[in-house]
Amino acid sequence: MKFIDEFRRLELAQGLAGRIRQNSKRRARFMEFCGGHTVTILKHGIRQLLPPTIEMLSGPGCPVCVTDNADLDKAIALACIPGVILVTFGDMLKVPGSRSSLQKAKAEGADVRIVYSSLDALELARQNPDKKVVFLGIGFETTAPGIAASILQAEQEGLKNFYVLSLHKLCPPVIRALLDSGEVRLHGFILPGHVSAIIGSKAWEFLAKDYGIPGVVSGFEPLDVLQGVDMLVSQVENGESRVEIAYRRGVKPEGNLKAQELMYRVFEPCPARWRGIGEVPDSGLRLRPEFARFDAELVFSPDPGPTLEPKGCICGDILRGVKTPRDCCLFARVCTPENPVGPCMVSSEGSCAAYYLYGQDDE
Ligand code: SF4
Numbered sequence: 001m002k003f004i005d006e007f008r009r010l011e012l013a014q015g016l017a018g019r020i021r022q023n024s025k026r027r028a029r030f031m032e033f034c035g036g037h038t039v040t041i042l043k044h045g046i047r048q049l050l051p052p053t054i055e056m057l058s059g060p061g062c063p064v065c066v067t068d069n070a071d072l073d074k075a076i077a078l079a080c081i082p083g084v085i086l087v088t089f090g091d092m093l094k095v096p097g098s099r100s101s102l103q104k105a106k107a108e109g110a111d112v113r114i115v116y117s118s119l120d121a122l123e124l125a126r127q128n129p130d131k132k133v134v135f136l137g138i139g140f141e142t143t144a145p146g147i148a149a150s151i152l153q154a155e156q157e158g159l160k161n162f163y164v165l166s167l168h169k170l171c172p173p174v175i176r177a178l179l180d181s182g183e184v185r186l187h188g189f190i191l192p193g194h195v196s197a198i199i200g201s202k203a204w205e206f207l208a209k210d211y212g213i214p215g216v217v218s219g220f221e222p223l224d225v226l227q228g229v230d231m232l233v234s235q236v237e238n239g240e241s242r243v244e245i246a247y248r249r250g251v252k253p254e255g256n257l258k259a260q261e262l263m264y265r266v267f268e269p270c271p272a273r274w275r276g277i278g279e280v281p282d283s284g285l286r287l288r289p290e291f292a293r294f295d296a297e298l299v300f301s302p303d304p305g306p307t308l309e310p311k312g313c314i315c316g317d318i319l320r321g322v323k324t325p326r327d328c329c330l331f332a333r334v335c336t337p338e339n340p341v342g343p344c345m346v347s348s349e350g351s352c353a354a355y356y357l358y359g360q361d362d363e
Contacts, residue, residue, distance in 0.1 A: 009223065016226040017049035024233045029055045029185065031321055033175065034192035035062035035349025036220050042358035044222040050229065057184065058354075060174055060274060060319040061192055063139045064091045064347035068273040071167050072097040073304030075136050078165060078296060079110040085128060087121040088136040090114045095343045098308040118150035118164075125154070125162040134296045137166040141198045144168045144285055145259035148266035151287070151294050163296035166286055169272055171195050172203055173283035177274075179211050184321045188232035189215040190225065193247045198263075200255025201245050208241040219247040266291055275343070276316020313342035318351050325355040332356055 032038055038058045041047060047056060060066050076097050079086035086102065093103045093114065106112040111131075115121050118135055125133040137147050147164060154162040171192065178184065191204055196217040207215045214235040218228035227246040235242060245251050263285070272284025287295045296302075312330050317323035325331045325344070335341040337353055344350035 013049070013222055013226055016223065016230055020054070020226070020230050020233050021051045023237055024051050024053045026236055027053050028187040028233065028236045029057060030188045030190060030229065030232055031057045031059045031184070031186050032190040032225070033059040033061040033171065034195070035065065035347065035351065035354070036192070036194070037061075037190055037218065037225055038351050039349060039354045039358070040220050040222060040225050042354045046222060046225055049226070054229065054233070057186070057321040058318065058324070058351040059321055060178070060277065061140070061171065062344070062347050062349040062351070063169060064095060065315060065343045065350050066169060066274045066277070066319060067095070067138055067167055067343065068275050069098050069309060070273060070304060070307040073099075073307060074297070074302050075165055076100050076102060076105050077302035077304045078134050078300055079105045079112050081300060081302070083132055084300070085111045085113060085124060085131050085133045086136060087113050087115050087124060087133055089116075089138065091347050092136060092138060094340060094346045096310060096340065098305070118147045122150050122153060122159070122162060125159050129161060132161050132163065134163045134165055134300075137164045137168050140169055140171050140192070140195050141263070142194045144267060145198065145263045148262045151266050151291055154294065155291070163294055163299055164287065165296040166267065166284075168267065168285040169274065170269065170283050170285065172199070172206065174274055174277060174280050176206070177277060177280045177283070178320060179213070181320075186213060187236055188213060190228045190232070191215045191217040191243075193217060193219045193224070193250055196247070196251045196255065198256050198259045200253050201243050201251060202253045203255065204243045208243055212241045214241045215243045217243070217245045217247050217251050219250060274319070276319045310341050315342040315344045315352070318344055325352040328352070
């Protein structure tokens with residue numbers, strides 16, 4: 001299959017891994033920001049190919065995992081309002097909030113439906129004029145432009161029963177927050193390909209300029225990730241720090257300007273809460289005042305009650321890169337994909353789920 005098979009070729013992977021082993025002399029700790037990269041690394045045994053000088057850490061790049069319990073509780077409270085259809089991507093359904101989950105709320109009678117895009121949510125609003133359709137806006141810069149487009153479409157059609165609970169997050173500010181905390185010392189970032197397709201590699205240049213840390217934007221196939229690590233090793237060994245692209249088939253330095261324009265026409269940056277990290281300035285997206293009538297939080301003022309965290313779950317530490325799933329005493333014993341205690345075991349991009357599915361023999 002084009003753009004897949006050629007990025008999984010064993011002989012090329014072995015060649016790249018051999019070059020990394022040969023070139024890597026200094027100890028270096030790299031963070032793969034995105035959960036999609038964590039899955040690729042574990043699924044394809046990339047850690048076993050790397051030399052002991054290189055340590056790979058998972059970062060906070062899973063939108064489901066970083067959604068704070070207080071925000072998730074808000075979504076559950078919205079789902080429980082009579083006459084509301086709460087519409088979400090499937091990954092959110094099983095994530096446990098403080099006292100319930102969307103799945104439990106659904107089992108107890110709430111109208112919660114799964115869609116594959118915000119356009120499906122619009123169609124539900126058209127088909128159910130007597131209901132209020134609330135779309136749960138979860139995701140990074142990759143998903144926000146599509147949701148912005150659906151709001152513009154709803155406005156154009158004069159749809160009066162379509163709303164969005166915007167829990168979107170922006171990636172560069174949270175990387176800044178991680179680095180400013182000084183909690184983890186990093187020597188390089190494997191940067192997210194899909195997010196960078198929208199914001200461009202230029203959006204990451206602060207890593208090199210302000211922190212002297214190199215970054216490489218990578219795709220999600222094994223050869224993409226190995227190439228990214230190879231480019232990071234080369235910079236580390238030469239004492240350089242630049243932001244480079246190892247995913248030229250998907251990413252341009254300036255990104256997708258149309259998508260950016262769409263996103264910022266409808267949304268504006270705001271502070272956002274990240275699980276395990278806390279509130280980060282300008283790392284969220286809220287609807288601009290002229291689109292306030294689509295804002296589910298303003299329109300319905302949901303009351304989520306007090307926030308509780310899952311006992312024993314260390315998802316927050318894992319998302320900050322200070323612990324790994326194996327440090328959690330619940331991992332694979334109490335917490336499994338069938339019975340998840342925290343979000344990192346639910347999401348297809350969650351570190352705990354990736355370790356559980358692909359990393360049991362790792363290390
Ligand atoms: Fe949380 Fe489960 Fe991961 Fe432990 S294994 S950190 S309980 S999601």
